[in-house]
Structures are given as C-alpha cells and as structure tokens.
Amino acid sequence: MSDQTTDRTTGAAATPPLSCYIRTKNEAGRIGEVVRAALACADEVVVVDSGSTDDTVALAEAAGARVVSVPWRGNGGQKRAGEELCRNDWLLDLDADEIVSDELAAEIRALFAAGPPARPVYELTLVTVPPTGEVWSTFVLAHRRKLYDRRVVRMPDHPAWDQLELGRGAAVGRLGGPVYHHSFRDFEHVVAKLNRISTVRARETRPRSRAELAARVLFALPFYFLKHLVQRQLWRAGVYGVALAGISAFGRWLRDVKMYEALRMADPPGPRRR
Structure with missing residues (x-):
C-alpha cells in the first residue's frame, strides 16, 4: 500500500x-x-449491505462501490465488519445519508498529500440538510470522529453503540469542510427512527436506579425539549424547528419510558386478590 498521494504530473493532491x-x-x-x-477523497468505497430489497446494491455498484452482503451484527458490529472488509488502514465512516462536500474532499486529499496524517483520528462536521428550506449550516451541527487509522482505534463491536471512543487527552484533529447529512425525509421518518433507536438504546443501557428512571419519566421531557430548542438552536428554523425539537425530545424521553417499562416487566407479579 503506497503513501504516495500527489499526482506527479500535475502536482495536485490525488486520491489518498x-x-x-x-x-x-x-x-x-x-x-x-x-x-x-466519497470517491472524490477515497480510493475505495465498501458498501456493507444487510439485506436490501430495493435497488441499493445495483445503484451502489454502478456508482463505483464494492458491495458485500453481511447479515446485521448490530450498530457497532456492522461498522466493525466494514473495517475488516477495507483494504486500507485509514478509514472514513459514512452513513448512507451523509454526503462528503467538495470542500471536505479537497481537505482530506490535502491532509494525505505529504504522507500519513499527523493524528490518528479526525472529527468531521455534520451539517443537517432538512427536507424543506435552507441548509442548517450554522446550527444543529454535530461533530463526529469519522476519519481514523484502524491500527490505532476500532469501532466498538456493540449492538447499539457505534462511535469511536478514545482516552481523555487523545490527539484528535478536526477538519472544517462539511458532511451534508440528509438525516430525515419528513417528520414521519423522524418518529420511526427515534422509535427504533430508543428501543435499541433502552435494551442496551443500564439505568442507575429505578427511582432515577421514574424521575426522568415524570420530569425530564421539558428539559429534553429545551436542549433541542435552545442548546441545538432549533428555534432558528422557526415553527418547523420547534416541531422537530418536540419530536426529538419525545424520542429521547421514549428511551426512559421503555427502560422503565422493562424494569417493571422484569419484576414478578404480586399476589392476586380474590
């Protein structure tokens, strides 16, 4: 595997x-x-498909990807499968609704132009593209560690968690070009995603105590709403943003509710009165 990432004819940064x-x-x-x-900054794209019944496989192959069928191993486990299928040690983790911008592609090519990058992990900025209106380029931003050297860190082989974890003080770089995240098609899609995610997280998360869970069920929903509305600045998207903040808060609260119900279901029933 060559570290050469500069076109000797033009002097321009080539695909790393x-x-x-x-x-x-x-x-x-x-x-x-x-x-x-993705192919604007990577010399290989591997699609890890877990049983598509639409045209995903054909369209991915036509666009230049290598498609491998892998039965679902969980959120983190499926990413670990992707790591193992790649031929390079430097990896870019993308979801199927995340599009590398031209700016980011150029930045990644430049990062590799002088040889291997200086740091083993780089954070990228996810910019939400809503289904209607302008791109949310200055609010609801998320920073995710998506560009990394698998010889240093790996994705967790976990049914729910699928993000890189590094020790405190680890050297993490950050690139400025955006990844455009088409995270939802409409509110119905948001609700379906949150329902699915809350089920997985509730199953895999251990609460500190039943009393704490009960307190969250009773009191946490308004705080979740304010977090999305104020901290994530969804108020800047007007009524549409307020609605999304409410749905997102409900999805987070739903995890607490499902965890609380699971604890109740695990308790043996008391004696019946005659």
Missing part, C-alpha cells in the same frame, strides 16, 4: 490511500450520490 465504508439496507434514494462523493 483511504477506504470508505457505508452500512446500508434499502437506501436506494441517495446511495449513488453518497458513493460518488
């Missing part, structure tokens, strides 16, 4: 020795665009 992996299941709507954008 970087592999991108993408988890999919029925992502035909955007997968072609996602793959083509």
Whole structure:
C-alpha cells in the first residue's frame, strides 16, 4: 500500500490511500450520490449491505462501490465488519445519508498529500440538510470522529453503540469542510427512527436506579425539549424547528419510558386478590 498521494504530473493532491465504508439496507434514494462523493477523497468505497430489497446494491455498484452482503451484527458490529472488509488502514465512516462536500474532499486529499496524517483520528462536521428550506449550516451541527487509522482505534463491536471512543487527552484533529447529512425525509421518518433507536438504546443501557428512571419519566421531557430548542438552536428554523425539537425530545424521553417499562416487566407479579 503506497503513501504516495500527489499526482506527479500535475502536482495536485490525488486520491489518498483511504477506504470508505457505508452500512446500508434499502437506501436506494441517495446511495449513488453518497458513493460518488466519497470517491472524490477515497480510493475505495465498501458498501456493507444487510439485506436490501430495493435497488441499493445495483445503484451502489454502478456508482463505483464494492458491495458485500453481511447479515446485521448490530450498530457497532456492522461498522466493525466494514473495517475488516477495507483494504486500507485509514478509514472514513459514512452513513448512507451523509454526503462528503467538495470542500471536505479537497481537505482530506490535502491532509494525505505529504504522507500519513499527523493524528490518528479526525472529527468531521455534520451539517443537517432538512427536507424543506435552507441548509442548517450554522446550527444543529454535530461533530463526529469519522476519519481514523484502524491500527490505532476500532469501532466498538456493540449492538447499539457505534462511535469511536478514545482516552481523555487523545490527539484528535478536526477538519472544517462539511458532511451534508440528509438525516430525515419528513417528520414521519423522524418518529420511526427515534422509535427504533430508543428501543435499541433502552435494551442496551443500564439505568442507575429505578427511582432515577421514574424521575426522568415524570420530569425530564421539558428539559429534553429545551436542549433541542435552545442548546441545538432549533428555534432558528422557526415553527418547523420547534416541531422537530418536540419530536426529538419525545424520542429521547421514549428511551426512559421503555427502560422503565422493562424494569417493571422484569419484576414478578404480586399476589392476586380474590
């Protein structure tokens, strides 16, 4: 595997020795665009498909990806499968609704131009693209560690958690170009995603105590709403943003509710009165 990432003819930054992996299941709507954008900064795109029944596989292959069928191993486990399928040690982790911007692609090529990057992990900025209106380029931003050297850190092989974890004080770089995140198609899609995520997180998270969970069920919902509305600045999207803040808060609260119900269901029933 060569570290040479500069075109000797033009002197321009060439495609670096970087592999991108993408988890999919029925992502035909955007997968072609996602793959083509990733190939602007990676010399390999691996699509890890867990049983698509639409045109995901055909569209990904037509866009230049190598598609491998892998039965679902959980959120983190599926990413670990992607890591193992890549030929390069430097990896880019993308979801099937995340599109690398031209600015970020150029930044990644420049990062590799002088050889291996100085740091083993880099954070990227996710910019939400709502289904209606302008791109939310200055609020609801998320920073995720998505560009990394698998010889230093790996994705957790976990059914729920799928983010890189590093020790405190670890050297993490940050790139400025955006990843455009088409995170939802409409509010119905948001509700379905939050319902699914809350089920997985509730199953895999251990509460500190039943009393704490009960307190969250009773009192936490308004605080979750304010976090999305004020801290994430969804108020800047007007009525649409306020509605999304409410739905997002409910999704977070739903995790608490499901955890609380699971504890109750685990208790043996008391004696019946005659």
